[in-house]
Amino acid sequence: MKNLYTPRAARVKGIVPETRDVRTLRLALEDADEPFDFAPGQFLELSVPRVGEATFCIASCPGDTEHIECSVKRVGAVTEAIHMLDLESLVGIRGPYGNGFPMETLKGKDLLFVGGGIGLAPLRGLIREVLRARDDYGALTILYGARTPADMVYKDELDVWQGRDDVRTVLTVDPGGETPDWKAEVGYVPDVLRKTAPKPDAGVAVVCGPPIMIRLTLAVFDELDFDAECILTTLELKMKCGIGQCGRCNVGPLYVCKDGPVFTYAQIKEFMEDILHI
Protein backbone atom coordinates (compact mmCIF):
# COMPACT_ATOMS: atom_id res chain seq x y z
CA MET A 1 0.00 0.00 0.00
CA LYS A 2 1.25 3.45 -0.88
CA ASN A 3 1.64 6.18 1.67
CA LEU A 4 2.06 9.88 1.17
CA TYR A 5 5.47 9.89 2.87
CA THR A 6 7.13 7.88 0.15
CA PRO A 7 8.93 10.46 -1.97
CA ARG A 8 9.35 10.60 -5.72
CA ALA A 9 12.84 9.82 -6.96
CA ALA A 10 14.78 12.74 -8.39
CA ARG A 11 18.34 13.39 -9.53
CA VAL A 12 20.67 16.25 -8.93
CA LYS A 13 21.22 17.89 -12.33
CA GLY A 14 23.10 20.98 -11.30
CA ILE A 15 24.92 22.40 -8.30
CA VAL A 16 25.47 26.15 -8.04
CA PRO A 17 27.66 27.39 -5.20
CA GLU A 18 26.13 30.60 -3.84
CA THR A 19 28.17 31.40 -0.74
CA ARG A 20 30.57 29.58 1.55
CA ASP A 21 27.61 27.72 3.13
CA VAL A 22 24.78 27.95 0.60
CA ARG A 23 24.39 26.07 -2.63
CA THR A 24 21.53 25.81 -5.07
CA LEU A 25 20.52 22.40 -6.37
CA ARG A 26 18.85 21.87 -9.71
CA LEU A 27 16.67 18.80 -9.46
CA ALA A 28 14.80 16.71 -11.99
CA LEU A 29 12.17 14.11 -11.14
CA GLU A 30 12.75 10.64 -12.56
CA ASP A 31 9.08 10.29 -13.43
CA ALA A 32 9.11 13.59 -15.30
CA ASP A 33 5.83 12.74 -17.04
CA GLU A 34 3.96 13.07 -13.77
CA PRO A 35 3.28 16.76 -13.16
CA PHE A 36 4.90 18.74 -10.37
CA ASP A 37 2.72 21.81 -10.50
CA PHE A 38 3.57 24.46 -7.98
CA ALA A 39 2.98 28.11 -7.26
CA PRO A 40 5.66 30.60 -6.16
CA GLY A 41 6.01 30.39 -2.39
CA GLN A 42 5.26 26.69 -2.07
CA PHE A 43 7.78 24.30 -0.57
CA LEU A 44 8.84 20.70 -0.85
CA GLU A 45 10.32 17.99 1.34
CA LEU A 46 13.74 16.90 0.13
CA SER A 47 15.16 13.53 1.18
CA VAL A 48 18.70 12.32 1.20
CA PRO A 49 18.61 8.51 1.35
CA ARG A 50 19.59 7.11 4.75
CA VAL A 51 20.10 10.57 6.20
CA GLY A 52 16.69 12.19 6.39
CA GLU A 53 14.28 14.72 5.06
CA ALA A 54 14.01 18.48 5.47
CA THR A 55 11.81 21.30 4.26
CA PHE A 56 12.94 23.73 1.55
CA CYS A 57 11.12 26.43 -0.31
CA ILE A 58 11.10 26.14 -4.06
CA ALA A 59 13.46 28.84 -5.27
CA SER A 60 12.60 28.51 -8.93
CA CYS A 61 9.35 29.61 -10.51
CA PRO A 62 6.69 27.56 -12.29
CA GLY A 63 7.91 28.84 -15.64
CA ASP A 64 11.33 27.23 -15.09
CA THR A 65 10.23 23.92 -16.50
CA GLU A 66 13.56 22.16 -16.78
CA HIS A 67 14.53 21.94 -13.14
CA ILE A 68 13.18 22.46 -9.67
CA GLU A 69 15.59 24.59 -7.66
CA CYS A 70 16.23 24.66 -3.93
CA SER A 71 18.85 26.71 -2.15
CA VAL A 72 20.27 24.99 0.87
CA LYS A 73 22.28 26.46 3.71
CA ARG A 74 24.55 24.00 5.48
CA VAL A 75 23.43 24.01 9.11
CA GLY A 76 22.51 20.47 10.19
CA ALA A 77 22.72 16.78 9.36
CA VAL A 78 20.44 16.77 6.32
CA THR A 79 21.78 20.00 4.83
CA GLU A 80 25.33 18.78 5.42
CA ALA A 81 24.47 15.64 3.44
CA ILE A 82 22.86 17.72 0.70
CA HIS A 83 26.09 19.67 0.36
CA MET A 84 27.94 16.40 -0.17
CA LEU A 85 25.69 15.31 -3.07
CA ASP A 86 27.19 14.98 -6.53
CA LEU A 87 25.64 15.38 -9.94
CA GLU A 88 23.20 12.52 -10.63
CA SER A 89 22.87 11.69 -6.92
CA LEU A 90 19.49 10.20 -5.99
CA VAL A 91 17.25 12.30 -3.79
CA GLY A 92 13.57 12.14 -2.87
CA ILE A 93 10.96 14.84 -3.32
CA ARG A 94 7.53 15.18 -1.72
CA GLY A 95 5.22 18.03 -2.44
CA PRO A 96 4.66 20.72 -3.43
CA TYR A 97 3.02 21.80 -0.21
CA GLY A 98 1.69 25.03 1.24
CA ASN A 99 -0.39 27.86 -0.11
CA GLY A 100 2.07 29.97 -2.12
CA PHE A 101 1.80 33.68 -2.77
CA PRO A 102 -1.59 35.15 -3.64
CA MET A 103 -0.67 36.05 -7.22
CA GLU A 104 -4.08 37.46 -8.10
CA THR A 105 -3.94 39.85 -5.13
CA LEU A 106 -0.49 41.04 -6.13
CA LYS A 107 -1.47 41.89 -9.71
CA GLY A 108 -1.54 45.59 -10.48
CA LYS A 109 0.13 46.55 -7.20
CA ASP A 110 3.44 48.10 -6.31
CA LEU A 111 5.54 45.41 -4.67
CA LEU A 112 8.27 45.76 -2.09
CA PHE A 113 10.37 42.65 -1.48
CA VAL A 114 12.38 42.56 1.72
CA GLY A 115 14.81 39.67 2.06
CA GLY A 116 17.63 38.71 4.37
CA GLY A 117 20.29 36.04 3.80
CA ILE A 118 18.94 32.74 2.52
CA GLY A 119 15.47 34.26 2.97
CA LEU A 120 15.77 35.56 -0.57
CA ALA A 121 15.10 32.03 -1.83
CA PRO A 122 11.28 32.06 -1.68
CA LEU A 123 11.23 35.67 -2.88
CA ARG A 124 13.37 34.77 -5.85
CA GLY A 125 10.75 32.42 -7.29
CA LEU A 126 8.13 35.12 -6.80
CA ILE A 127 10.30 37.87 -8.29
CA ARG A 128 11.02 35.70 -11.31
CA GLU A 129 7.33 35.04 -11.75
CA VAL A 130 6.54 38.76 -11.46
CA LEU A 131 9.27 39.72 -13.93
CA ARG A 132 7.91 37.22 -16.45
CA ALA A 133 4.74 39.32 -16.59
CA ARG A 134 6.30 42.64 -15.63
CA ASP A 135 3.48 44.73 -17.10
CA ASP A 136 0.94 43.15 -14.75
CA TYR A 137 2.53 44.83 -11.73
CA GLY A 138 3.32 48.35 -10.53
CA ALA A 139 6.65 49.62 -9.22
CA LEU A 140 8.99 46.93 -7.93
CA THR A 141 11.51 47.43 -5.13
CA ILE A 142 13.85 44.75 -3.84
CA LEU A 143 15.59 45.34 -0.52
CA TYR A 144 18.06 42.58 0.20
CA GLY A 145 20.62 42.27 2.95
CA ALA A 146 23.20 39.75 4.07
CA ARG A 147 25.93 39.68 6.69
CA THR A 148 28.70 40.41 4.18
CA PRO A 149 28.85 40.83 0.39
CA ALA A 150 30.14 37.25 0.20
CA ASP A 151 27.02 35.99 2.00
CA MET A 152 24.69 37.29 -0.70
CA VAL A 153 22.95 34.58 -2.69
CA TYR A 154 21.99 34.69 -6.39
CA LYS A 155 24.71 37.23 -7.19
CA ASP A 156 24.20 36.96 -10.96
CA GLU A 157 20.50 37.54 -10.55
CA LEU A 158 21.08 40.49 -8.22
CA ASP A 159 23.23 42.00 -10.98
CA VAL A 160 20.46 41.50 -13.51
CA TRP A 161 17.87 43.09 -11.19
CA GLN A 162 20.22 46.00 -10.50
CA GLY A 163 20.71 46.49 -14.22
CA ARG A 164 16.98 46.83 -14.93
CA ASP A 165 15.46 50.29 -14.98
CA ASP A 166 12.03 48.93 -14.04
CA VAL A 167 13.22 47.47 -10.72
CA ARG A 168 14.70 49.39 -7.82
CA THR A 169 17.22 47.20 -6.03
CA VAL A 170 18.68 48.20 -2.67
CA LEU A 171 21.43 45.99 -1.29
CA THR A 172 22.83 46.19 2.20
CA VAL A 173 25.27 44.37 4.44
CA ASP A 174 25.33 44.19 8.22
CA PRO A 175 27.48 46.82 9.97
CA GLY A 176 31.03 45.51 10.09
CA GLY A 177 30.38 43.19 7.17
CA GLU A 178 31.25 45.72 4.49
CA THR A 179 34.37 45.28 2.37
CA PRO A 180 36.51 48.20 1.06
CA ASP A 181 34.90 48.00 -2.37
CA TRP A 182 31.30 47.77 -1.08
CA LYS A 183 29.36 50.65 -2.65
CA ALA A 184 25.81 49.98 -1.44
CA GLU A 185 24.13 50.36 1.95
CA VAL A 186 25.57 49.34 5.29
CA GLY A 187 22.99 48.54 7.95
CA TYR A 188 20.60 45.85 9.13
CA VAL A 189 17.64 45.26 6.83
CA PRO A 190 15.01 46.74 9.20
CA ASP A 191 17.11 49.89 9.65
CA VAL A 192 17.63 50.33 5.93
CA LEU A 193 13.90 49.81 5.42
CA ARG A 194 13.18 52.56 7.94
CA LYS A 195 15.59 54.85 6.09
CA THR A 196 14.04 54.20 2.68
CA ALA A 197 10.64 54.91 4.30
CA PRO A 198 8.27 53.37 1.74
CA LYS A 199 4.79 54.93 1.65
CA PRO A 200 2.17 52.79 3.35
CA ASP A 201 -0.43 53.36 0.61
CA ALA A 202 1.79 51.95 -2.10
CA GLY A 203 1.03 48.28 -2.35
CA VAL A 204 2.17 45.02 -0.87
CA ALA A 205 5.37 44.20 0.99
CA VAL A 206 6.73 40.65 1.02
CA VAL A 207 9.18 39.79 3.79
CA CYS A 208 11.39 36.76 4.29
CA GLY A 209 14.53 36.18 6.28
CA PRO A 210 15.76 34.86 9.60
CA PRO A 211 13.21 35.10 12.46
CA ILE A 212 14.83 38.12 14.08
CA MET A 213 14.87 40.01 10.80
CA ILE A 214 11.22 39.24 10.10
CA ARG A 215 10.20 40.32 13.57
CA LEU A 216 12.11 43.61 13.46
CA THR A 217 11.10 44.32 9.87
CA LEU A 218 7.42 43.86 10.70
CA ALA A 219 7.89 46.26 13.62
CA VAL A 220 9.29 48.86 11.19
CA PHE A 221 6.24 48.42 8.96
CA ASP A 222 4.14 49.16 12.05
CA GLU A 223 6.14 52.37 12.58
CA LEU A 224 5.64 53.28 8.93
CA ASP A 225 1.91 52.78 9.40
CA PHE A 226 1.51 49.96 6.90
CA ASP A 227 -1.74 48.01 6.91
CA ALA A 228 -0.96 44.55 8.35
CA GLU A 229 -3.17 43.05 5.64
CA CYS A 230 -0.78 44.38 2.98
CA ILE A 231 2.33 42.77 4.39
CA LEU A 232 3.07 39.19 3.47
CA THR A 233 5.67 37.03 5.09
CA THR A 234 6.68 33.48 4.42
CA LEU A 235 7.57 31.52 7.52
CA GLU A 236 9.47 28.39 8.18
CA LEU A 237 9.00 26.57 11.44
CA LYS A 238 10.05 23.03 12.23
CA MET A 239 7.92 20.68 10.20
CA LYS A 240 7.88 17.01 9.39
CA CYS A 241 4.77 16.03 7.45
CA GLY A 242 4.10 19.11 5.31
CA ILE A 243 0.34 18.56 5.41
CA GLY A 244 -0.90 19.74 8.81
CA GLN A 245 -0.77 16.44 10.68
CA CYS A 246 2.49 16.11 12.61
CA GLY A 247 1.51 19.06 14.75
CA ARG A 248 4.63 21.17 15.22
CA CYS A 249 4.54 24.17 12.88
CA ASN A 250 1.40 25.84 14.18
CA VAL A 251 0.96 29.57 14.45
CA GLY A 252 -2.01 29.62 16.77
CA PRO A 253 -4.66 27.59 14.95
CA LEU A 254 -2.90 27.89 11.60
CA TYR A 255 -0.26 25.53 10.28
CA VAL A 256 2.70 26.92 8.39
CA CYS A 257 2.75 23.86 6.15
CA LYS A 258 -0.93 23.85 5.27
CA ASP A 259 -2.35 27.33 5.84
CA GLY A 260 1.00 29.00 5.03
CA PRO A 261 3.90 29.31 4.60
CA VAL A 262 2.68 32.65 3.22
CA PHE A 263 0.72 34.67 5.76
CA THR A 264 -0.35 38.26 6.06
CA TYR A 265 1.10 40.07 9.04
CA ALA A 266 -2.51 40.47 10.24
CA GLN A 267 -2.90 36.69 10.42
CA ILE A 268 0.11 36.10 12.65
CA LYS A 269 0.31 39.32 14.65
CA GLU A 270 -1.41 37.87 17.70
CA PHE A 271 1.17 35.07 17.91
CA MET A 272 4.39 36.96 17.24
CA GLU A 273 5.78 36.24 20.69
CA ASP A 274 5.06 32.53 20.28
CA ILE A 275 6.52 31.97 16.82
CA LEU A 276 9.12 34.66 16.27
CA HIS A 277 10.43 34.43 19.79
CA ILE A 278 13.82 36.11 19.89
Add this chain to the structure above:
Amino acid sequence: MIAKRDQLGAQIAELLETMEIVAPVRERGRVYFRAVRSPDDIAWDYGTSVNSIKEFFLPPRQVLFCYTSGGFKPVSAVPEKPRVIFLARPCDARALNIMDKVFLGDRPDETYAALREHATIVGLACDRPDQHCFCTSVGGSPAGTEGMDAILIPTGDGSYDVKILSDKGRAIFPDVPGDDSTVPDEFVQKAEAAIRRHITVPDNIRDSFASDYWREVSETCLKCGLCSHLCPTCHCFDIVEEGDCRVRCWDYCQSDTFTRIAAGHDHRAEKFSRCRNRVYHKFDYYPENFGVVACVGCGRCARHCPVNNGIADLVNGVDAR
Protein backbone atom coordinates in the same frame (compact mmCIF):
# COMPACT_ATOMS: atom_id res chain seq x y z
CA MET B 1 -30.30 -8.56 23.61
CA ILE B 2 -28.73 -9.67 26.87
CA ALA B 3 -25.57 -11.76 26.55
CA LYS B 4 -23.56 -13.40 29.30
CA ARG B 5 -19.80 -13.10 29.54
CA ASP B 6 -19.19 -16.75 28.64
CA GLN B 7 -21.47 -16.46 25.61
CA LEU B 8 -19.51 -13.44 24.43
CA GLY B 9 -16.25 -15.24 25.26
CA ALA B 10 -17.27 -18.17 23.08
CA GLN B 11 -18.01 -15.75 20.30
CA ILE B 12 -14.59 -14.10 20.72
CA ALA B 13 -12.95 -17.53 20.50
CA GLU B 14 -14.73 -18.07 17.22
CA LEU B 15 -13.81 -14.63 15.88
CA LEU B 16 -10.15 -15.23 16.77
CA GLU B 17 -9.98 -17.74 13.92
CA THR B 18 -10.34 -15.02 11.31
CA MET B 19 -9.76 -11.75 13.13
CA GLU B 20 -7.37 -10.07 15.48
CA ILE B 21 -9.03 -9.25 18.79
CA VAL B 22 -7.70 -6.34 20.82
CA ALA B 23 -9.06 -6.15 24.34
CA PRO B 24 -8.17 -4.98 27.84
CA VAL B 25 -5.66 -7.32 29.45
CA ARG B 26 -4.42 -7.26 33.04
CA GLU B 27 -0.63 -7.16 33.38
CA ARG B 28 0.98 -6.82 36.80
CA GLY B 29 -2.06 -5.11 38.23
CA ARG B 30 -2.60 -2.67 35.39
CA VAL B 31 -4.79 -2.92 32.36
CA TYR B 32 -3.55 -2.45 28.79
CA PHE B 33 -5.19 -2.87 25.40
CA ARG B 34 -3.40 -5.77 23.70
CA ALA B 35 -4.06 -8.35 21.01
CA VAL B 36 -5.42 -11.39 22.85
CA ARG B 37 -4.92 -15.07 22.13
CA SER B 38 -7.93 -16.33 24.04
CA PRO B 39 -11.07 -14.86 25.63
CA ASP B 40 -9.52 -15.89 28.96
CA ASP B 41 -7.00 -13.04 28.54
CA ILE B 42 -9.73 -10.41 28.71
CA ALA B 43 -10.08 -8.19 31.79
CA TRP B 44 -13.86 -7.85 31.55
CA ASP B 45 -14.29 -5.82 34.69
CA TYR B 46 -11.59 -3.24 34.09
CA GLY B 47 -12.03 0.39 35.07
CA THR B 48 -9.53 2.36 33.05
CA SER B 49 -6.65 1.22 30.88
CA VAL B 50 -3.13 2.64 30.85
CA ASN B 51 -2.91 2.92 27.07
CA SER B 52 -5.71 4.08 24.84
CA ILE B 53 -6.67 2.33 21.62
CA LYS B 54 -4.90 5.04 19.60
CA GLU B 55 -1.90 2.83 18.85
CA PHE B 56 -4.04 0.50 16.72
CA PHE B 57 -4.76 3.37 14.33
CA LEU B 58 -1.64 5.49 14.63
CA PRO B 59 1.13 2.99 15.35
CA PRO B 60 3.80 4.20 17.80
CA ARG B 61 6.38 3.21 15.21
CA GLN B 62 5.54 2.68 11.57
CA VAL B 63 7.96 1.94 8.76
CA LEU B 64 6.92 4.21 5.88
CA PHE B 65 9.28 3.02 3.19
CA CYS B 66 12.65 1.40 2.68
CA TYR B 67 15.44 2.29 0.31
CA THR B 68 16.09 0.18 -2.73
CA SER B 69 18.95 0.55 -5.17
CA GLY B 70 17.07 3.03 -7.32
CA GLY B 71 14.43 4.54 -5.10
CA PHE B 72 11.90 4.11 -2.35
CA LYS B 73 9.65 1.14 -1.65
CA PRO B 74 6.55 1.86 0.48
CA VAL B 75 5.83 -0.52 3.36
CA SER B 76 2.31 -1.36 4.48
CA ALA B 77 1.45 -1.11 8.16
CA VAL B 78 -1.95 -2.73 7.82
CA PRO B 79 -2.22 -6.26 9.22
CA GLU B 80 -3.79 -8.96 7.07
CA LYS B 81 -6.50 -9.90 9.52
CA PRO B 82 -9.28 -7.41 10.23
CA ARG B 83 -9.39 -6.24 13.81
CA VAL B 84 -11.98 -5.98 16.53
CA ILE B 85 -11.27 -3.57 19.34
CA PHE B 86 -13.27 -5.12 22.14
CA LEU B 87 -14.50 -3.31 25.27
CA ALA B 88 -13.27 0.16 24.31
CA ARG B 89 -14.49 2.87 26.66
CA PRO B 90 -16.71 5.63 25.22
CA CYS B 91 -13.93 8.22 25.73
CA ASP B 92 -11.43 6.20 23.69
CA ALA B 93 -13.91 5.39 20.92
CA ARG B 94 -14.95 9.02 20.65
CA ALA B 95 -11.29 10.06 20.42
CA LEU B 96 -11.07 8.26 17.08
CA ASN B 97 -13.72 10.53 15.61
CA ILE B 98 -11.67 13.46 16.85
CA MET B 99 -8.43 12.14 15.32
CA ASP B 100 -10.31 11.51 12.06
CA LYS B 101 -10.48 15.29 11.62
CA VAL B 102 -6.70 15.39 11.20
CA PHE B 103 -6.05 12.14 9.37
CA LEU B 104 -9.13 11.84 7.16
CA GLY B 105 -9.33 15.49 6.11
CA ASP B 106 -8.23 17.02 2.84
CA ARG B 107 -5.09 14.85 2.71
CA PRO B 108 -6.19 11.48 4.08
CA ASP B 109 -3.43 9.40 5.64
CA GLU B 110 -3.57 6.07 3.80
CA THR B 111 -2.43 3.98 6.75
CA TYR B 112 -4.78 5.57 9.25
CA ALA B 113 -7.69 5.32 6.81
CA ALA B 114 -7.00 1.65 6.17
CA LEU B 115 -6.64 0.83 9.87
CA ARG B 116 -9.90 2.64 10.60
CA GLU B 117 -11.67 0.79 7.80
CA HIS B 118 -10.09 -2.45 9.00
CA ALA B 119 -11.34 -2.19 12.58
CA THR B 120 -14.64 -2.77 14.31
CA ILE B 121 -15.11 -1.03 17.63
CA VAL B 122 -17.15 -2.86 20.23
CA GLY B 123 -17.51 -0.46 23.12
CA LEU B 124 -18.20 -0.92 26.79
CA ALA B 125 -20.42 1.64 28.50
CA CYS B 126 -18.61 2.98 31.51
CA ASP B 127 -19.83 2.36 35.04
CA ARG B 128 -16.38 2.57 36.61
CA PRO B 129 -14.98 6.10 36.23
CA ASP B 130 -12.31 7.21 38.69
CA GLN B 131 -11.49 10.58 40.24
CA HIS B 132 -9.62 11.73 37.12
CA CYS B 133 -12.42 11.14 34.60
CA PHE B 134 -14.19 14.23 33.24
CA CYS B 135 -15.70 13.13 29.92
CA THR B 136 -18.97 14.95 30.54
CA SER B 137 -17.16 18.31 30.63
CA VAL B 138 -15.81 17.93 27.10
CA GLY B 139 -18.84 16.71 25.18
CA GLY B 140 -18.67 13.03 26.03
CA SER B 141 -20.62 10.64 28.22
CA PRO B 142 -19.79 7.39 30.00
CA ALA B 143 -22.69 5.97 28.04
CA GLY B 144 -21.72 7.60 24.74
CA THR B 145 -21.69 5.54 21.56
CA GLU B 146 -19.78 7.92 19.28
CA GLY B 147 -17.14 6.09 17.24
CA MET B 148 -18.50 2.63 18.11
CA ASP B 149 -19.96 -0.10 15.95
CA ALA B 150 -21.62 -1.85 18.87
CA ILE B 151 -21.82 -1.23 22.59
CA LEU B 152 -22.09 -3.52 25.57
CA ILE B 153 -23.96 -2.09 28.53
CA PRO B 154 -23.12 -3.88 31.77
CA THR B 155 -26.27 -5.03 33.53
CA GLY B 156 -24.50 -5.80 36.77
CA ASP B 157 -24.53 -9.58 36.91
CA GLY B 158 -21.76 -10.44 34.48
CA SER B 159 -24.17 -9.86 31.61
CA TYR B 160 -24.33 -7.19 28.97
CA ASP B 161 -27.06 -5.55 26.99
CA VAL B 162 -25.72 -5.62 23.41
CA LYS B 163 -26.68 -2.79 21.06
CA ILE B 164 -25.80 -2.61 17.38
CA LEU B 165 -24.70 0.75 16.01
CA SER B 166 -23.45 0.04 12.48
CA ASP B 167 -23.19 -2.60 9.79
CA LYS B 168 -19.75 -3.53 11.07
CA GLY B 169 -21.26 -4.09 14.48
CA ARG B 170 -24.00 -6.24 12.98
CA ALA B 171 -21.37 -8.39 11.28
CA ILE B 172 -19.89 -9.19 14.70
CA PHE B 173 -23.24 -9.80 16.40
CA PRO B 174 -25.51 -11.16 13.65
CA ASP B 175 -28.00 -12.56 16.16
CA VAL B 176 -28.68 -9.28 17.91
CA PRO B 177 -31.80 -7.51 16.65
CA GLY B 178 -30.77 -4.07 15.38
CA ASP B 179 -34.02 -2.29 16.06
CA ASP B 180 -32.96 -0.75 19.37
CA SER B 181 -29.62 1.04 19.68
CA THR B 182 -30.37 3.40 22.54
CA VAL B 183 -28.63 3.16 25.87
CA PRO B 184 -31.30 3.05 28.61
CA ASP B 185 -31.88 6.41 30.30
CA GLU B 186 -31.45 4.88 33.71
CA PHE B 187 -27.90 3.76 32.88
CA VAL B 188 -27.02 7.10 31.31
CA GLN B 189 -28.17 9.13 34.30
CA LYS B 190 -26.44 6.94 36.84
CA ALA B 191 -23.20 6.81 34.84
CA GLU B 192 -23.07 10.54 34.23
CA ALA B 193 -23.77 11.27 37.88
CA ALA B 194 -20.75 9.14 38.77
CA ILE B 195 -18.39 11.54 36.98
CA ARG B 196 -17.10 13.74 39.78
CA ARG B 197 -14.47 15.78 38.02
CA HIS B 198 -15.44 18.78 35.92
CA ILE B 199 -13.58 21.34 33.90
CA THR B 200 -14.62 24.67 32.48
CA VAL B 201 -12.91 26.05 29.42
CA PRO B 202 -13.16 29.83 29.61
CA ASP B 203 -14.82 31.35 26.52
CA ASN B 204 -12.11 33.99 26.47
CA ILE B 205 -9.19 31.60 26.99
CA ARG B 206 -7.24 33.48 24.29
CA ASP B 207 -7.07 36.47 26.64
CA SER B 208 -4.83 34.47 28.97
CA PHE B 209 -2.25 33.78 26.27
CA ALA B 210 0.31 36.26 27.59
CA SER B 211 -0.35 35.45 31.24
CA ASP B 212 2.47 34.46 33.60
CA TYR B 213 0.19 31.55 34.53
CA TRP B 214 1.88 29.36 31.90
CA ARG B 215 5.32 29.86 33.43
CA GLU B 216 4.04 28.98 36.89
CA VAL B 217 2.12 25.83 35.95
CA SER B 218 4.76 24.43 33.64
CA GLU B 219 7.58 24.75 36.13
CA THR B 220 7.32 21.22 37.47
CA CYS B 221 6.90 19.51 34.08
CA LEU B 222 9.59 16.86 33.53
CA LYS B 223 9.08 16.84 29.75
CA CYS B 224 8.61 13.07 29.93
CA GLY B 225 5.91 13.00 27.28
CA LEU B 226 3.75 10.53 29.13
CA CYS B 227 0.68 12.75 28.80
CA SER B 228 0.97 12.82 25.02
CA HIS B 229 1.75 9.17 24.62
CA LEU B 230 -1.22 8.08 26.71
CA CYS B 231 -3.57 10.73 25.34
CA PRO B 232 -6.11 9.21 22.94
CA THR B 233 -6.28 12.39 20.83
CA CYS B 234 -2.62 13.46 20.76
CA HIS B 235 -1.57 12.78 17.19
CA CYS B 236 1.76 14.56 16.77
CA PHE B 237 4.49 12.49 15.20
CA ASP B 238 8.08 12.58 14.09
CA ILE B 239 9.58 11.16 10.92
CA VAL B 240 13.06 9.71 11.33
CA GLU B 241 15.62 7.65 9.54
CA GLU B 242 16.27 4.15 10.87
CA GLY B 243 18.98 2.41 8.89
CA ASP B 244 17.59 1.54 5.48
CA CYS B 245 14.10 2.75 6.20
CA ARG B 246 12.16 5.84 7.15
CA VAL B 247 9.91 5.56 10.16
CA ARG B 248 7.04 7.56 11.55
CA CYS B 249 6.87 7.50 15.32
CA TRP B 250 4.92 9.26 18.03
CA ASP B 251 6.38 12.49 19.28
CA TYR B 252 5.40 14.80 22.10
CA CYS B 253 5.11 18.53 22.20
CA GLN B 254 6.71 19.03 25.62
CA SER B 255 10.03 17.69 24.36
CA ASP B 256 12.72 20.31 23.99
CA THR B 257 13.51 19.03 20.51
CA PHE B 258 9.93 19.21 19.27
CA THR B 259 10.29 22.54 17.48
CA ARG B 260 14.07 22.92 17.48
CA ILE B 261 15.51 23.31 14.01
CA ALA B 262 18.99 22.75 12.62
CA ALA B 263 21.47 25.33 13.91
CA GLY B 264 19.59 25.37 17.20
CA HIS B 265 16.87 27.96 16.73
CA ASP B 266 13.70 27.05 18.59
CA HIS B 267 10.65 29.28 18.60
CA ARG B 268 9.28 27.42 21.61
CA ALA B 269 12.55 26.94 23.45
CA GLU B 270 10.99 27.65 26.81
CA LYS B 271 8.94 25.05 28.61
CA PHE B 272 6.06 27.40 29.36
CA SER B 273 5.47 28.11 25.68
CA ARG B 274 5.23 24.41 24.94
CA CYS B 275 2.85 23.81 27.85
CA ARG B 276 0.74 26.73 26.69
CA ASN B 277 0.69 25.48 23.13
CA ARG B 278 -0.47 22.07 24.29
CA VAL B 279 -3.44 23.51 26.17
CA TYR B 280 -4.38 25.94 23.40
CA HIS B 281 -4.01 23.27 20.76
CA LYS B 282 -6.55 21.10 22.50
CA PHE B 283 -8.98 23.70 23.81
CA ASP B 284 -8.74 26.64 21.43
CA TYR B 285 -7.07 25.87 18.09
CA TYR B 286 -8.61 22.44 17.55
CA PRO B 287 -12.15 23.68 18.25
CA GLU B 288 -11.51 26.61 15.91
CA ASN B 289 -10.33 24.32 13.13
CA PHE B 290 -12.60 21.32 13.63
CA GLY B 291 -15.45 22.34 15.91
CA VAL B 292 -14.50 19.94 18.69
CA VAL B 293 -12.21 20.00 21.72
CA ALA B 294 -9.20 17.68 21.32
CA CYS B 295 -9.71 16.11 24.73
CA VAL B 296 -12.13 13.38 25.72
CA GLY B 297 -11.68 13.66 29.48
CA CYS B 298 -10.19 10.18 29.89
CA GLY B 299 -8.00 11.47 32.73
CA ARG B 300 -4.86 9.57 31.71
CA CYS B 301 -2.66 12.68 31.65
CA ALA B 302 -3.48 13.31 35.31
CA ARG B 303 -3.67 9.68 36.42
CA HIS B 304 -0.15 8.95 35.23
CA CYS B 305 1.62 12.32 35.37
CA PRO B 306 4.66 12.03 37.64
CA VAL B 307 4.18 15.61 38.88
CA ASN B 308 0.38 15.63 38.99
CA ASN B 309 0.02 18.16 36.21
CA GLY B 310 -2.99 16.85 34.30
CA ILE B 311 -4.72 18.90 31.66
CA ALA B 312 -7.91 19.31 33.71
CA ASP B 313 -6.01 21.25 36.38
CA LEU B 314 -4.19 23.28 33.73
CA VAL B 315 -7.48 24.30 32.16
CA ASN B 316 -9.33 24.96 35.39
CA GLY B 317 -6.44 27.11 36.60
CA VAL B 318 -6.82 29.45 33.63
CA ASP B 319 -10.36 30.14 34.69
CA ALA B 320 -9.25 31.09 38.18
CA ARG B 321 -7.36 34.10 36.82
